[in-house]
Every structure is written in C-alpha cells, then in structure tokens.
Amino acid sequence: GEDVEQSLFLSVREGDSSVINCTYTDSSSTYLYWYKQEPGAGLQLLTYIFSNMDMKQDQRLTVLLNKKDKHLSLRIADTQTGDSAIYFCAEIRQNDYKLSFGAGTTVTVRA
Amino acid sequence: SQTIHQWPATLVQPVGSPLSLECTVEGTSNPNLYWYRQAAGRGLQLLFYSVGIGQISSEVPQNLSASRPQDRQFILSSKKLLLSDSGFYLCAWNLGGDGHEGNTIYFGEGSWLTVV
Secondary structure (H helix, E strand, O other): OOOOOOOEEEEEEEOOOOOEEOOOOOOOOOOEEEEOOOOOOOOOEEEEEEEEOOOOEOOOEEEEEEOOOHHHHHEOOOOOOOHOOEEEEEEEEOOOOOEEOOOEEEOOOOO | OOOOEEOOOOEEEEEEEOOEEEEEOOOOOOOEEEEEEEEEEHHHEEEEEEEOOOEEEEOOOOOOOEEEEEEEEEEEEEEOHHHHHHHHEEEEEEEOOOOOHHHHOOOOEEEEEEEO
C-alpha cells in the first residue's frame, strides 16, 4: 500500500474552511510537506512542518501534526476559487531521504 | 535564485517512437535531480534520481532510462514508447543533505506526454 495516504476529493464552498487530511507511515520522518498543483502545472511548495512542532500557521494556511497518530492536516481558511487544485502531502523516507508523496487530494471550490 | 526548466511542455508521440525529455537547473551546483511521473488520476511515482554526474538510480524497472551528462542537466529517454508511458512527467531537484533546505524538493513545470 501507499506510504502516504490522502482522501482523493474534497468539495468546499467559497469562503468556508477546507481541511485536507493525510496519514503517513514513517514515525521517524523529520519533515512533512504540503504541495499544491494547479491544472497542467508542476508542484508548488506550500508549506512544511518540522516533526517537533504540533502546529504551523502561515497566513490562511494552518498545518496540524499529530505524531502519535501519524496524522497531518492542512487547513485553508476563507477558501477561494484560486485554491482549487490538487494538494499533495509528502514525508521524507528515512531509508534514503527522498520524499514519498500521497496520491493527492483534488479540492474543488464551488460558488 | 535557483530555477528549473524542462521541455518540451507537450509531446504527442506514436507507439514505438523514441523519447527525450530534458531538464536543467540553474543557480546551484551539484543538485540531486529527480524524474517523477504522474499518471492521470494517480499520485506521483519516482522514476529516477541522481546524486551526481553519471550516477543514476532507478526506482521502477520499465522501458525508460535517464542520463545526467552535465551537473545540472537531467534527461529522460526511451527507445520505444508504449501506450502506458503516457502521463505528466516532472523533473525536480533539491540540495540534499540534512534539514529542511536540503530535503525540500522543487519541481519543474512538467511535460505532458501522450503516446498514440
């Protein structure tokens, strides 16, 4: 199975908050990442969190990390139409220090 | 600042034809380089990575190959394309080493390949 798992789809109303969830397997991962992919484009680094942190906030983005449950979430406040994209969660594989990505969550923002 | 470019952006190739996708990184030296593939509706699959000139590691056996002829150039090739090779190919780089700066991966714009 996948090392990193995410739900595949999320639909949210414009102005509401979006919460994208992710579970990972490597409890020794030092950094966890969120990337955004707009249609037809490459992946853009959104934010990351170090494993000794529980929360990180960056403007409309809030990352929560639960190391005990190996659960990571990304909250987008006041979701806008420009937030429609695929969001990827990623962890660092400790055996070779390469990033392992989830399948991506497609977020659709409806008016 | 560092930049990464890959080309062509879009490619339509017949089955059995060769493939060459190119990627270059500017503004840094000795980066780790990566080729990922994103099939329609699926996540990212790491195909190849390189930690230096002439050093290529393959993650998944298939009819693709990669080469790194120069420090900041990474090429993805195939001698004979299959229909299943269709997808979105992403080149990426990072600095390597410990810490956030070393591990964070930065992606190119991607190349759409359709094999017909």
